[in-house]
Amino acid sequence: MKVLIVTDFFGNDLTYIENELAKQYVKFGLEVFVICSLTDNPFDFFNDTYHSHKKKSVQISNGIKVYRLPYKINIKKRIKKFKGVYEILTLEKPDVIFFNSIQPDIKEAVKYKNETGCDIILYSETDYSNSANNWVSLNVLHKIIWKTIFHKYKKHISKIFFATPASSDFLKNVYNISHNETELLPLGCDYELSENVRNTFDRVAFRKKMGINNSDHVLITGGKLNPKKKTEIVIEAVNMLKKSDLHLIIFGTPDNGFEEYYEHLKKIGQNVNIHFTGWLSPDSFYEYMAISDIAVFPSSQSVLWQQAIGMHLPLIAGDSGWQDMSYLNFYDNIIKIEKENITPIKFADAVNQLISSPEDLIKMKKGAAKAAKEHLNYTILAKKTLEGSDHNFSK
Secondary structure (H helix, E strand, O other), X not given: OEEEEEXXXXXXXXXXXHHHHHHHXXXXXXXXXXXXXXXXXXXXXXOOOOOOOOXXXXXXXXXXXXXXXXXXXXXXXXXXXXOOHHHHHHHHOOOEEEEEOOOOOHHXXXXXXXXXXXXEEEEEOOOOOOOOOOHHHHHHHHHHHHHHHHHHHHHHOOEEEEOOHHHHHHHHXXXXXXXXXXXXXXXXXXXXXXXXXXXXXXXXXXXXXXXXOOOOEEEEEEOOEOHHHOHHHHHHHHHHHOOOOEEEEXXXXXXXXXXXXXXXXXXXXXXXXXXXXXXXXXXXXXXXXXXXXXXEEOOOOOOHHHXXXXXXXXXXXXXXOOOOOHHHOOOOOEEEEOHHHOOHHHHHHHHHHHHOOHXXXXXXXXXXXXXXXXXXXXXXXXXXXXXXXXXXXOO
């Protein structure tokens, strides 16, 4: 069985859903291909920096064959179509084609499906928090262009998955796709990797190296640091609590153009118990999660939520609008902070309440462990995308 993933961006060794699904498909013994843009650096991609001078390439990475293609169409970096997709389809002959978002290249996939009977899967992370931020984007790009493309080829799509309830609502409200036509496929965690790190990593020694006692409580937060994440709130909450046995780890570097914001975070975070790590490799990221007790994210939805749950961490997170994480609260493993309460004092209260009650902390950790194993394990999620396929797939 062969699976092709079509996505605008694919960075080797990252933890986005395309990477994780591809990795699982390889583990299943499937042949996996990816079609993506020439850009392989996440910072370039998110800052709309495309290296048009680069040439088409074919790479093998971790058993995944990656086709990096130039754009045939690129209108204002919003409407993009790859060059040579149909030729790759006829060469590689995939049985399943997984599209991350509605793309003009669905046309080539439908043409190929009519010839071979392959399955086409559509996945959407789009919601009001990350898209349709102005009138033109909502009413022209989404309600006219992408909606027209979708409905033209809808009957050829085997499954439609959404990442969050907010993205399901977006599909319904903007594209007129009813809830019963779609299915939740949340961002998940590499459960096998998480378990391996948790069971083998020397938590006590690493803490000691950082000057953290084994009995201390450790919070962790971070990512691409920009004002949307409101990281200053968790810093101020820790400063407010003034507990010598409470530490905060902040990983990541400033997002492009927000260097001053990062300097502000470091200025207000001069507390000896606040640790800035800089950007972390995936391996280091899991190590810092392994020495932590609670993950705290004041704002801005992120796959880091799921990865923290995968490391059995209770999650305290803020819903700043269209970012309700309740769908991940399978076993009371999340404390949700409403938009109007995203303030230092509310986060300080939530942290203090949890660390003051060892029984509640243990209960939430057990809930996170169960949620990760049963609902966020990418092995389970990858199998879910292939269930019901007309092609041979051994579970």
